[in-house]
Amino acid sequence: MEKIEIKNVNKYYGKKHALKNITLTIDQGMFGLLGRNGAGKTTLMKTLAGLHQKKNGSITICGIPVENTTEIRSITGYLPQEFSMYPNMNVYEALDYLGTLSGMTRSERKKRIDILLKKVNLTEHQHKKVKALSGGMKRRLGIAQALLHDPKVLIVDEPTAGLDPEERIRFRNLLTDAAEERIVILSTHIVGDIEASCEDIAIMNDGKILWKGTVSELINNARGNVFTVNVPQKYLSQIRKNYIVTGMLIQGDYSTVRIVSDAVPDLQGINTDEPNCEDAYMYCLYQNGCEVQGGDE
Template sequence: MELVIEQLTKTYGSKQALNGVSFKVGEGIHGLLGPNGAGKTTLMRLLATLLTPTSGKAMIGGVPLTDKAQIRQLVGYLPQEFAFYPGMSVLEAMDYLALLSGVKGHSERKRRIDDLLEQVNLTEQRRTKVKALSGGMKRRLGVAQAMVHEPKLLIVDEPTAGLDPEERIRFRRLLSRFSEGRIVLLSTHVVEDVESTCEQMTVLHKGSLRYHGRIGDLTGAAAGRVWTVELDRAEWERDRDRFPVLSAVPEGTGMRIRVLADQQPYPGAQQAIPSIEDAYLCLMRKEESFV
């Protein structure tokens, strides 16, 4: 199972939202990151056949995007804002959505829905009306509906938004289990989601591909550029804009800061092991390709 994207481009009028993006993804969970307006939603909507590319192509398991009927069987999509049928119960909504996704046979639908509701921890709420669910429960129902036709490519947009920490962990486990033999494309602003579930990631910036590869290679490329140092408050106030600041935490009477710099920025500053977040910020500051 492979997702192959070749020179995919999408323009809205004169706005180029995606600009000749090419990459390949194999089975497993793959992170999709990028600042606001990077083109992530456009890419996901293209793959879900909700938009048509201006040029370029993509294939999912060898099936081209132009074969919409077959692609819809292969793809499950959880958009950021998902409008359910508020007056239906959880069971009714799932059954209806499973039917729309082409899951035939009442007993087969029942088996899959019971299993999924158990996995997303909504069995107790199966008779609850969708409008009475909490935000986190709606997200969980959203992912259950995206999985119900057992898609080969599952696209999830900010799936952990609004989930509490325990739900987040549960959710990541669910995605990991589901990704066996499939591709999960996980778009998120939560770097921790990527860190704990993905081996590889793609970063978009202003419609172009900024990074595609292993997370370890990205953090490796930031090695030697992340420094920590303790400054007193006056120094910190004076120097705030001197180096790109990754974090600043009050410590005693001073500030412990983490900055990006090619050379030691202050006497006594120590090199730190870059986190994904550091590496991502480092990448965003580079104008050209990073690694």
């Protein structure tokens, strides 16, 4: 029963249809939810965490309906996109306070906090006030608080936004470790995070699930539809106007441009290339009729 089942879920904000008939099954391990800003990822995450009420449909987490908030809260850990903690509390006190709210005993709190601080590399900063932590440290404290009561499900919303590359890798590794024994749902708009840490993914846009499957299936889906071409720089703006450009490498007066397209672009010297995850994501959006700007800023 260690899975999340979402069936025909709809959610409205007034007249805005934020989640459109979402159906999804998430098994143990790391699951990535990819989509643009405003695609509905955070709404879905909050609905799973019991912070939002759905209009209809059903959600069960490890067999428990999401409406049973007390039980759901005891088996889920949530790390929101934007968060902080009482600035004047130190790291240990903040975790201890949240552990108390989770109904943990003093000895349970002590044991778990020590383990988690070690895991997230904050042991030596445990007496530092929250307001003195860097962005990366704060995120690591965030993951520690979400894992404090040893939940079966970890819901993590846009955790790497704003982190430097080293912190981002460290954070992804933490999530991967956590996913060994629980369901971890990672929502992000950064394709690299998904590619590096998730096997199963879903792509959301405008409140709908556009695509679900594995990362390799997503890449396979784009195979034969990714092209590269070497063009003089003066043609770049024309190419960006006519095609979805996923990458450009400028080399002197020439640029190597990556294009995703259903048909072979009518350009001299065009070559088919192996798709990467970013190409596959862009192709998926394009394939589903989404307005894709590609490289055109």
